[in-house]
Amino acid sequence: MRILVSGATGIVGRHVVEQLVRAGVSVRALTRRPAAAKLPPEVEVVQGDLTEPATVAAALEGIERVYLFSVDESARAVVALAERAGVRRAVVLSAASVTAGLHTNPVEQAVEESGMEWTHVRPCGFMTNMLQIWAPSIRAERVVRYPFADEPMNLIHEADIAAVAVAALLEDGHHGRAYTLTGPGLVTVREQVAAIAQALGEEVRYEEVTRERARELMKAQGGFAAESADLMLGFVEYGGDTPEGGGYAEQDWSALMRIWPDVEQVTGRPPRTYAEWARDHLADFS
Template structure:
């Protein structure tokens, strides 16, 4: 059996590849990347060139594939799924978002889910909430340069999820039975404030990380100047935009009450192992903050 992993060099996709390789069996793992010559994967992984934004470039990569891990690209999802059906794919596992469950995401991940569901193939949706990895992309530069985090909401708490928990659930759905038609919401095991997240990174480094409270607009300027993920997502992450890009009030973030919600599901329901904590994630990524 051949399994194709799209988005294979991404924060979750690379771990899906590694997880599949570690499992005993006769599965062939094929990793899709736009730059095969620069990609590095475990021994035995087939590397295929292709770009999800250009569906026809996937024809060769899909040849002989029975199961597919699909990174979400809404604009081309329907055509990508059509090509998967034509190639004989039987099962698709979608990297989606918990925002679909909450009714907030109608433009980014929901169209991908619908395209897959309409295909008639076996499907499973993996719906993580906030990625712990966001803190590396947002805070990494200032922690490396100054050992400081700047944010408007130091005491705001959420349940970010470790990327390895997301990958473990995707691997289970790709290889195992009993996951067809399931949508798995994934969160961290406990609420943790931004201030405590910064402290956990400091503990992993063995150094103090200062937390400086700034206004939402000051934080926005910092993110825009930083570039990359921070700049691309500044307005949404800081509350200036809602999930669909509409205008929002950044001060409304302070009114959110996490305690008003019931227990949040984690990867443990699928993997049987406790979800990884933020402290574990910080230790896993300590070298990235040095």
């Protein structure tokens, strides 16, 4: 069996590749920049971009199962190519906001309408979302400046997302299922900073700042922090709605604050804690 992993160098995709390799599976990794992939030597790395379906056709040859990173605008074209290539099973990385009814996912819809077996993996917020935002100030000053000190967040370790996806790729019995993935409990910003400090064995100060000040800091930081500042701090919402203008602000977000049992049901073990995530990323903060 040969499996194609799209988004193979991404936050979740890299874990999917590594876990499949450990399971002894033949993996073909799709990435836009093969030379920079840094994947295990057993992996066949090929160039392709899901936003340009024509570049993916060759990568699908001889593939039986595929892990699909969501790229909305080309969803149907990519799924059609997979079907024509003889792919029998697709696992889609989606989002818990689909479970909550906040939006639909075109890739989910495309695979459901195809002739393939399908499974949707719908994680809540990634524990690693704050890594690029907090790591520079932790490394330089041992401080985190961010708002929302004691607001609970529902977060999941990226390795747990991958573990569920890998189970759906390799095992039978997951066809037609949509798994909503959360960590073992809600965690606040203050608790996250404390867990990072404990992993480092050093004090990491937490300074609560306003949303406006946090946006200034993130915009000045550049890169992912600058690009995601307005969304992560609530100045805009998914789809570009503003909180004052309706849209997602009027929706019921309660499904995203539940602790779902799906990780343990699929993998047979509880999801990793934030403290475990902090230890796994110790080098990023050192």
